Amino acid sequence: MTQQDNVWRRIAAGIGRPLLAIALALLIGLVIISIAGEDPIESYRALIGGAFVGRSNIENTLVRSIPVIASGLAVAVAFACGMFNMGVEGQLYLGAFAAAWIGFSIKGVPPLLHVLLAIGLSAAVGAAWAYLPAIARIKWGTSEIVTTMMLNYVAQYFTSYLVSFPFKEPGDLQQTPAIFSSAELYELSAASRLHLGLLLVVVFAVIIAFLLKRTALGYEIRMTGLSPSVSRASGISTDRTAIRAMLISGAIGGIAGAIEILGVHHRFINNFSPGYGWDGLAVSLLAKGNPIGILLSGIFYGGLQSGANIMEFATDVPKQLIDSLRAIIILFVAADFTGLKLLRAKPKLPRGGGKSGCKEVKTCGRSV
Amino acid sequence: MAGAFNLSLLVAAIRLTTPILLAALGGLFTQQANVLNIALEGMMLSGAFTAVAVSFFTHSWVMAILASVLVGLIMAWILGAFVVKFKALNVIAGMAVNLFASGFTAFLLRTIWTNKSEMTQGLVGIPDVVIPGLCNVPVLGELLSGYSFLVYISIVLVFVAQFVLYKTKLGLRIRAVGETPQAAASLGVDPDRIRLISILISGALCGLAGAHLSLGALCMFTENMTAGRGFMAMAVIFFGDADPYKVAIGAFLFGLAEAISMRLQSVGLPSHFIIMIPYVFTVVSLIVVSINKMKAQTRKSSES
Numbered sequence: 001m002t003q004q005d006n007v008w009r010r011i012a013a014g015i016g017r018p019l020l021a022i023a024l025a026l027l028i029g030l031v032i033i034s035i036a037g038e039d040p041i042e043s044y045r046a047l048i049g050g051a052f053v054g055r056s057n058i059e060n061t062l063v064r065s066i067p068v069i070a071s072g073l074a075v076a077v078a079f080a081c082g083m084f085n086m087g088v089e090g091q092l093y094l095g096a097f098a099a100a101w102i103g104f105s106i107k108g109v110p111p112l113l114h115v116l117l118a119i120g121l122s123a124a125v126g127a128a129w130a131y132l133p134a135i136a137r138i139k140w141g142t143s144e145i146v147t148t149m150m151l152n153y154v155a156q157y158f159t160s161y162l163v164s165f166p167f168k169e170p171g172d173l174q175q176t177p178a179i180f181s182s183a184e185l186y187e188l189s190a191a192s193r194l195h196l197g198l199l200l201v202v203v204f205a206v207i208i209a210f211l212l213k214r215t216a217l218g219y220e221i222r223m224t225g226l227s228p229s230v231s232r233a234s235g236i237s238t239d240r241t242a243i244r245a246m247l248i249s250g251a252i253g254g255i256a257g258a259i260e261i262l263g264v265h266h267r268f269i270n271n272f273s274p275g276y277g278w279d280g281l282a283v284s285l286l287a288k289g290n291p292i293g294i295l296l297s298g299i300f301y302g303g304l305q306s307g308a309n310i311m312e313f314a315t316d317v318p319k320q321l322i323d324s325l326r327a328i329i330i331l332f333v334a335a336d337f338t339g340l341k342l343l344r345a346k347p348k349l350p351r352g353g354g355k356s357g358c359k360e361v362k363t364c365g366r367s368v
Numbered sequence: 369m370a371g372a373f374n375l376s377l378l379v380a381a382i383r384l385t386t387p388i389l390l391a392a393l394g395g396l397f398t399q400q401a402n403v404l405n406i407a408l409e410g411m412m413l414s415g416a417f418t419a420v421a422v423s424f425f426t427h428s429w430v431m432a433i434l435a436s437v438l439v440g441l442i443m444a445w446i447l448g449a450f451v452v453k454f455k456a457l458n459v460i461a462g463m464a465v466n467l468f469a470s471g472f473t474a475f476l477l478r479t480i481w482t483n484k485s486e487m488t489q490g491l492v493g494i495p496d497v498v499i500p501g502l503c504n505v506p507v508l509g510e511l512l513s514g515y516s517f518l519v520y521i522s523i524v525l526v527f528v529a530q531f532v533l534y535k536t537k538l539g540l541r542i543r544a545v546g547e548t549p550q551a552a553a554s555l556g557v558d559p560d561r562i563r564l565i566s567i568l569i570s571g572a573l574c575g576l577a578g579a580h581l582s583l584g585a586l587c588m589f590t591e592n593m594t595a596g597r598g599f600m601a602m603a604v605i606f607f608g609d610a611d612p613y614k615v616a617i618g619a620f621l622f623g624l625a626e627a628i629s630m631r632l633q634s635v636g637l638p639s640h641f642i643i644m645i646p647y648v649f650t651v652v653s654l655i656v657v658s659i660n661k662m663k664a665q666t667r668k669s670s671e672s
Contacts, residue, residue: 032475036479084459086459132651136654136655136658140658141658141661141662142657143404143654145404146404146602146606147651147654149406149602150599150603150647150650150654151647153644153647154644154647154651157643157644158640158644160640161641164638164640165638278463281460281463282463318474318475318478320471320472320474320475320478321471321472321475322471323467323468323470323471323474324467324471324472326471327465327466327467327471327472328464328468330463330464330467331450331456331464331465334450334457334460334461334464335450335454335456336455336456
């Protein structure tokens, strides 16, 4: 009984903060919409209705949330190990191109095998792209935050080159030829292009939840994330664990791109991602890295996106307002307001000799 | 091909260097205080929008620049409050600032003006500075005269940053907090306060960078017009190890790469690898720097 109470309390604590942040952000949005001279109630009705009411709206929301959820899972695995994979966007681009390449260059493969080949290569490419930052961090202590972020641009420009020159389909558009239908993910709904990728990301979320909570590798990953020194003392090879976590993270990032190409676009299109990798980071944060939570926060995010389009259509409020509100949600979730009380109680004493300023330094400054 | 590499390429490179340089000069202060600041992009974008909006309503480019700096400061203050006071991870808070800036400026753009010409009609841009006498000298005139006002300011600011960082009490404190916050705290310096100040400096300079982009280089605001220059500035800071002179050189290399890639694009050649070089170089130099640091550390520990 008490154990069950604990579970509920933990769930309430996990959901309470994000919900509060969302409520606050919507409140701020309400004020902004009013100042802009529009009707906030009408706008929000269109936003929420456009996201979650009616079959086609729900399907659009789900389509939009699939790559975000996959990216969120990628971020979560690295984060569990105390590593920041800011390079999901780049891994996603490379994975997407790899999948498209398998899709349009190999002919006559049985459907299931074709999809598996494409996803397999995208995972390998994504993992390879995450390998260099991981090694640099473990071996020499180079901040993986910065290297992964810089490599995003390299990946993006590289795929942009591939699709503009060697693999460009003749014509005006910067895109590759279409993939063969054997490589396409099964379409669940023709109107919204909802595809089998939805099922895939749910399966991935469950697998990753299982991996982190119930396997030896998952235990080592979480221990390394919590306390590298304790982990080392108890015989865990933290270096190897951290590299594995980054490889898994990169692989999922690559797969995220593959799913989007095989499911929606059916070809690689230059700059096709509106920042799925970054949205994944936000979604992962909102769910505190919990894979099942990422499913929920990912759908919420996808809903905001597709709802914003409907809102813009129905009222005169530009959809970018929702981007600002998303940012406010992230900010509030990331903040720790308990510090406020401490500050008030002892305003003059420098706390903890100044170590307190940046969590960054504590979690990511030195080699694991 | 050879015709592409001439004097006007250098002039274009200098023009493209300025926004990156201004943002990087700001960001190097946070870097010296050991605060990873990924919000340069967002603060720059806010500055760019503010410059256009204020110029539109007041018809004064001076007011526009001042307002941009002010808005850069406000964004930095919000970032600083969340990072320093509320202990948000600075990567996350910085990302949120970027997302907010991108969303909110686009929202305001569409709320205030119905179309582009309505905006550009009322704008007063930042004037170009023609250096009297020099402007008629053949090569030097083209190379040194006729840039927008903030181009010259950015060069002056390189030396100001160098001076502040290495010759003033504030600079010493920033570097001390960045290196060993405990030691600085034990000497009565509040590390959180210094971190906040360094973030504010970065905000002010990013505001300036934004104003140059929207009112100096162009005379309009478009959605996400910073186009990753804030992240280029970050790369430059790491490239130059947060030293003002080295950062200036790094910013110029980025500007040059951008100018070359624009040339190549205009004649239909692949420019992707040229624009990639600075990022690859940053990653490589980061790794080299950390290898050297590691070697120095092992040497130190083996000596003792």
